């Protein structure tokens with residue numbers, strides 16, 4: 311039995327994780343959850359799963375829930391609440407599906423508490439990958455990827471030797487605007503950007519897919535998870551999102567993982583690893599799909615991917631700036647405060663002005679994260 315702490319229970323990944331847990335009550339028990347402000351959904355989750363611990367973003371919501379559920383459930387809130395959920399004494403695995411670098415601290419706390427980490431929250435690795443991976447090694451903790459491309463790579467690596475890997479091939483759908491020119495991007499709307507061609511996801515990652523920053527974050531995530539240099543991590547445009555990524559070995563063999571776009575598969579794989587449990591769904595019908603398309607990535611068309619490679623290669627606090635600037639800019643775009651192309655402009659400004667700090671500690675990362683958000687927000 312896996313006893314699960316779940317951060318971001320009310321989100322896209324969080325709800326799909328609940329689908330997996332619901333289907334496998336003999337394998338999974340939900341013990342502790344965190345959510346943000348969707349309290350209606352929190353009530354539904356409590357009524358169905360009876361977690362022992364519930365954390366929400368706001369103190370007011372926490373106090374209100376305490377009056378509605380007088381006994382048996384502990385309520386908490388804020389960033390401390392995220393860590394309380396992450397280190398719940400009875401949990402043996404943390405599924406981190408919160409959005410943003412707010413997931414960093416609870417992940418580190420869970421690692422210190424020797425919890426297995428099932429990681430969807432890629433921003434945590436982007437903003438402080440060197441610290442997270444060092445802590446995981448020191449505490450002998452596994453970080454199991456939930457992100458579909460990294461789950462695919464992880465599956466393609468099973469039974470193989472790291473030294474035989476020649477390169478990783480991370481696939482990209484191209485996102486909502488893949489068939490638009492840069493000129494046409496000047497006038498796109500939030501609703502158009504939220505219309506991903508293949509996946510139904512939370513708002514922030516959907517915008518990241520449209521700017522190609524999601525793939526940039528995933529390149530940095532792969533660098534840390536699989537301990538390979540950026541020169542060995544390639545991105546390939548693949549509009550069907552059927553091949554979730556591939557590993558090329560030094561004998562030129564390429565191993566790929568395919569499947570329909572359904573995040574419950576990588577979620578279940580991470581939670582059940584090293585087992586592979588049965589999952590009830592339609593078989594992949596390649597004859598019906600007929601064609602799979604591939605194209606080289608166009609770094610002029612998708613500048614955010616270029617920024618991510620550059621920030622990753624520089625290292626230090628540059629990836630922290632990339633992530634914080636992106637979170638701030640995407641949030642402003644979603645609020646209608648800036649245009650779609652402003653996102654990459656703001657990120658570039660934040661990167662250019664930054665005086666990089668080599669091998670930063672947590673305090674430096676925290677400071678740079680906050681200062682970058684302040685700077686980006688001051689620009690509009």
Ligand SMILES: NC(=O)C1=CN([C@@H]2O[C@H](COP(=O)(O)OP(=O)(O)OC[C@H]3O[C@@H](n4cnc5c(N)ncnc54)[C@H](OP(=O)(O)O)[C@@H]3O)[C@@H](O)[C@H]2O)C=CC1
Nearest residue numbers: 318320321322323346347348407408409430431432511512
């Ligand atoms: N969605 C997908 O298919 C994929 C997502 N991922 C990654 O997984 C993570 C989650 O993505 P996704 O599920 O799409 O995101 P959503 O926006 O759908 O959900 C985010 C979750 O985090 C909560 N949350 C947001 N901000 C805070 C905060 N400051 N404090 C506490 N809780 C907070 C939200 O609470 P509430 O809604 O209650 O306010 C919600 O439960 C991201 O890192 C994303 O990159 C990776 C691969 C695929």
Ligand SMILES: CC(=O)[C@@H](O)[C@H](O)COP(=O)(O)O
Nearest residue numbers: 457458482483484485519524
């Ligand atoms: C489902 C998932 O893992 C997302 O990261 C998705 O892959 C985004 O798709 P693209 O970034 O390829 O458009």
Ligand SMILES: [Mn+2]
Nearest residue numbers: 457458459528
């Ligand atoms: Mn992904």
